[in-house]
Amino acid sequence: MLDVQDIHFAYRNRAILNDIAFDLKPGRILVILGPNGVGKTTLLKCLNAIQKPKAGSVLLxxxxxxxxxxxxxxxxxxxxxxxSQTARLTVFDAVLMGRKPHMGxxxxxxxxxxxxETIARLGLEALSLRYLDELSGGELQKVSIARAFVQQPRLLLLDEPTSALDMRNQFELLSLLFSVVRERKTATVVTMHDLNTALRFADEFLLLKDGRVLARGAVEEISPKLIEATYDIPVSIHTIDGAPVVVPKPTETPTATRPTILAE
Amino acid sequence: MMLKACDTNLGGYALYIRRKALVIAVLLLALVPALIAALSLGAAAVPIKDVVLSLIGADAPRRSDIIVWSIRLPQAVAAMLAGAGLAVSGAAMQSVLRNPLGSPFTLGISHAAAFGAALSVMAVGAMEIPSAEGGAVAVYNPVAVTLSAFGFSLLAAALITLIARVRGASPEVMVLTGVALGSLFTAGTMFLQFFADDVQLAAMVFWTFGDTARATWRDIGLIAAVTLPVSIYFIAQCWNYNAIDAGDETAQGLGVRVERLRLVSMFAASLLTAVSISFLGIIGFVGLVVPHMVRRVIGADHRFLLPASLIGGALLLLVADTAARLVLSPNVLPVSVLTSFLGVPVFLWLILRGGRH
Incomplete structure (x- = not known):
């Protein structure tokens, strides 16, 4: 059980995060959502002390x-x-590095x-002896996730884990993540920009706005109103083929001008 | 099916690891003929048979015994130790500074040593009367010069460490500080040279020619006393260097104390460089080139890169040292002249050939 209490973080006297508190049960995925620069990554780094919070505690x-x-x-x-950076290191060695905390x-x-086993599970076998600097961005992202899997943590923190993946890879990887997290009872906190993917794969959400928690709860409870309050853009949420889809509804629609430009 | 894929995975990896171990073994084996050649070749050639006999303590001609044990072996051992130390320092620096130009020379350590040597030549050394048998070499007081060179290289290392501690040990801060210090010490050396008389100037310039023939057994003992523990430290950190290569945050996530590792490695590499250049003079390029050469062959996994750089550096400097004795025989070139002459073309060739990473 993860219990985050009153995290405060400031960067040279500029407060970034205030009173952040939430809890998360093992085997559940929490997605941190919020506009660019709100401190999602910083919050994630506070949870494993890469950034030292001014106050608060992270209880696992x-x-x-x-x-x-x-x-x-x-x-x-x-x-x-x-x-992550690349080096002239094979995929196998890069993943093996995840065992470092457990081995001498x-x-x-x-x-x-x-x-x-993990390499096979992520479908990286064909690449296992390739050097990292020969991989694509998406393949590299898979390697980073494989490394975190072999680390066998009880708390897993993922910062934009699928930003470089194509649709299919994104879907497959998140499905795999979902089952691994359930099977190992890993509490998982993830940041993500793509609301649709987030709502589909996460169990819970945490909305950040101006360095504070605006709302949190189960993803089913998220409302267009909350999303508008976070991102300052009106949206509607529809369910298509069982998946929640967030559609932005700007007051002025730019689509009307597009055909004219094309016609020129 | 999953299991099968996993097995071929592991089999392939085991093979790959064995290949790397093989490269290291080959390098190690290559040291033996290189050493015998280094002991045998020179102005006065010693037959290989006598070299071997003399080495194993068997009954060899007295002349060979003297040449091998008093002249060639100390020089060869000094070359191997210095080459190993410089190369392994370079490999560690390139990792923690995340910069392919990383080597203790990038950080101004050798400039500081040169300044220290020049300063002691001005202050004490030049008063020594040139001795009849030593010629130009004995113009200065070797102990004072070595101590002063060592002191100033440590000072440079300490300054960089200090600034990095205050400002955060990022690769940029350390490289920029090093480059700035390097140019400060170069300016200092030029200042001293401007006011030096011909004898002092000759001594200063002569000191900067890295030459392995200067080392006595006592010097070698001191160099070894630093090289050994520092190399062991570097190799013990191999997983941490691998982690740093993946990015600071990833490394922190894997439990590496990144800043501390960066500071300690930097200081250890500076110390290792300082000790060899204070005794032998400046031997450039080995620290920069050897890790790059080794990396091309066996990759950047520090479990193998560090030991291979250690052995590769020893081998390269030993061969270069032997060559320096032969190319203009009976004249003997300081090895530092040759390392750059050999190093630069090889390095450029590697860059051109390896265009696609």
Whole structure:
């Protein structure tokens, strides 16, 4: 059980996050939503102490994560950064790195087996001996997620995990994430821009606005009003083939001018 | 089916790892003939048989014993130690500074050492009377010069560390500080050279030629005393360097104390460089080029890159040192002249050939 209490974060006296509090049960996915620059990534980084909050605590099974040493923390919390760098390292080695918090200097067969299985599960077998600097952005993103999976954390933090993936890969990866999280009972916090994907795969949402929690709850409870309050744009929410779809409804529609431009 | 895919996965990986281990083994084996050649070749050639006999302590001609143990072996061991130390420092620096130009030279360490040497030549060394047998080499007081060079390189390292601590140990801060310090110390050296007389000037310039023949067994012992623990530290951090290559945040997420690792590695690499250049003079390019060469062959996995750089650096400098003794025989070139002459074309070739990453 993740219990986040009163997180405050300031960057050189400029307050970014105030009074952030929420909880999350194991095996559930929480999506953090909010406009650009509201502090979604910062909040995620506060949860595993990459950024040190000014106040507040992050309790995972009643243990305060913020007072752990980095290696202790890494054994419990997995983090997938928004951007990662490439190196002349194979996919297999890059994923194997996720076992680092659990292994010593020597790699055990057990670690290799976990990595092999995860690579197969994410459909990366064909790439496993390719160098990272030869991969596409989407493939790289899959590698980062595979690394977090082999870390076998109890709390998984994902920052825009599918931003570089095409529709099919996005769908497949999130479905896989969904089942892995359920199966291992991992509490998962994810940031995302695509509202439709977020509402489809997450269990709960947290809306951030001006550094504060505007609302949180189960995704079924999200309303056009809340989304408008967060993003300052009127929307309607429809259900198409069982999936919730958010449609923006700007007051002035720009579509009317488009055909004229094309006709020129 | 899933299991099968996973098995071929692991099999392929095991093969791949074995290939890397093989490259390291080959490098290590190549050291043996390189060492024997280094001991045998030179103005006074020693037959290979006598070299081997002398090395294993068997009954070799007295002349060979003296040449091998008193002249060639210290020089060869100094070359191997310095090459290994410079190359492994370069590999570690390139990782923590996230910069392909990273090497302790980028950080102004060698400039600081040169300044330290020049300063001591001005202050103390030049008073020494040139001795009859030593010629130009004995113009300065080697102990004072070495100590001063070492002191100033440590000062440079300490300054960079200090500024990085205050400003945050980001690669940019460290590289920029290093470049700035490098040019400060270069200016200082030029200032001293401007006011030096011919003998002092000759001594200053002579010192900067990195030359492995300067090392005595005692010097070698001191170099080894630093090289060994620092190399072990670097290799012990191999997973952390791999993690840093994936990005600072990813590394932090994997439990790496990124800033601390960056500071300690930087300081350790500077120390390692400082100790070899203070005793031997400036040997450029090994620290920069060897890790790049090795990376082309076995990739950037630091579990293999660091040991391979260590051995590759030793091998390269040993071969270059032997070559420096032979190219203009009976004249002997300082090895530093040759490393750059050899290093630059090889380096450019690697860049051109490896255009697609």
């Amino acid at each position: 099974d009643s243990e305060n994560l913020l007072s752990l040493t980095p290696p202790q923390l890494a054994a419990k919390v997995g983090y997938v950064a928004q951007k 200097w020597r790699v055990k067969d057990h670690d290799l087996a976990i990595v092999g």
